[in-house]
Amino acid sequence: MQSSPSSPRCVHKFGGASLADGQRIRRVAELLLQRAPDRPIAVVSAVEGVTSQLDLLAREAAAGAVDMTRMRVRHRSLLAELELDPEHLNRHFAELSTVLNAIRAARELRAEHRDHVLSFGERASARIVAAHLSQRGVRAVPIDAYDLGLVTDSNHGRARVLPQSAERVRSALERIDAICVITGFVAADAQGRVTTLGRNGSDVSAALIGEAMGAREVVFWKEVDGVMSADPKLVPQARRIEQLSYASARELTAHGASVLHPEAVEVLERCGVAGRVRCTRTPRDEGTRVEPSASEPDFLGVTTRNQLALLSLEASDTALEQLAASAARHGLEPVWIGVDEGRAKLLAPQGEALERSALELGSRAQIQRNVASLTAFHRAEVAEELDRALAAARIAVLARWRSGRSSRPCLALEASQLAAAAACLHERLVNLPAIERVAPRSA
Ligand code: ASP
């Protein structure tokens, strides 16, 4: 593979949805083959759905049952679809079976065993993609990220990569003359025990590898057009945002835009490497570029979150403290906590922890389930605009607050009204007159 060794390379990250079947894997290979002279570095997620399935397998094993049939069939049929040897992953399945049987024997699921089990998703997909590339005549090698030197702390399930990894990863990758297909999500601690970076962590792996390599760009290939001005499932008129600053990307992802992992954005910002979100189905489109000097539109979009519940208490000197203390005791991660319209309110993911917190607070607490939240990103002050638009559409607001350094207006509403609210606010904000920019006065 001829290349100029000094020119910065690109990292290409592919999510599970882009690897979901043989046709999609062929498309991924095509994108890498076209870039072969530039020595692309690939980072892959597990095949769609596989990580959740592995998680289930680990829990079932702890409860006494081991059945790997579905997992085997899923990967063997992918191999068959790509005309690869169906036995290709047998060694990995044998290892997975050993770990699952050890969990079954212990009748408990330790965090390090869970990570070991979860790692098979990315280890399998990296091998499938690399084998398919090799079959198409290009040199390609699957690499487990821990073999590159990606070292983390021992916080299994949510491990953090240690700074000394960067130099090891860089020198290891420089020595390999082939397309490297690296496992996302997976690493190891200093003792060599497998760790994982938290769900959807492959984006973070890709950004870290981009940082280590001083990459020209980290491309996050998706099945959507880029970072969109709203979730297209809720707002069909949503459009692609062409450029985003790191700060806006960080804010959007922190408020529910799930297209990128917020920590991946942080890593890119820290090292100044540009990110780009592109679609594998429309590879000629430029996608969304995330970079330091982005020229952004006034209206970036609306972000939404679902499956929340709102817990509230009559406001008093201590109500907010009580809510916060109860949330902390039950391990809740609030989306927001504050006082609004005479009540202390806590908005958090719906589920057992929140129910336990409500139970503990007793009859003084009110809980509203099936709640969604929405944040508007406009350069202008638009809070009143939002209220007027929602009132006209007869959509009730359950709570209002501001968030972040830019004081973005946020709302909670009934989940059943989320699509209507998102569409109506999107339309209103897209059509707001452009903000006049005050020309800088010359001295
Ligand atoms: N496979 C892991 C998950 O599904 C990591 C990732 O996809 O980024 O969470």
Ligand code: MG
């Ligand atoms: Mg995934």
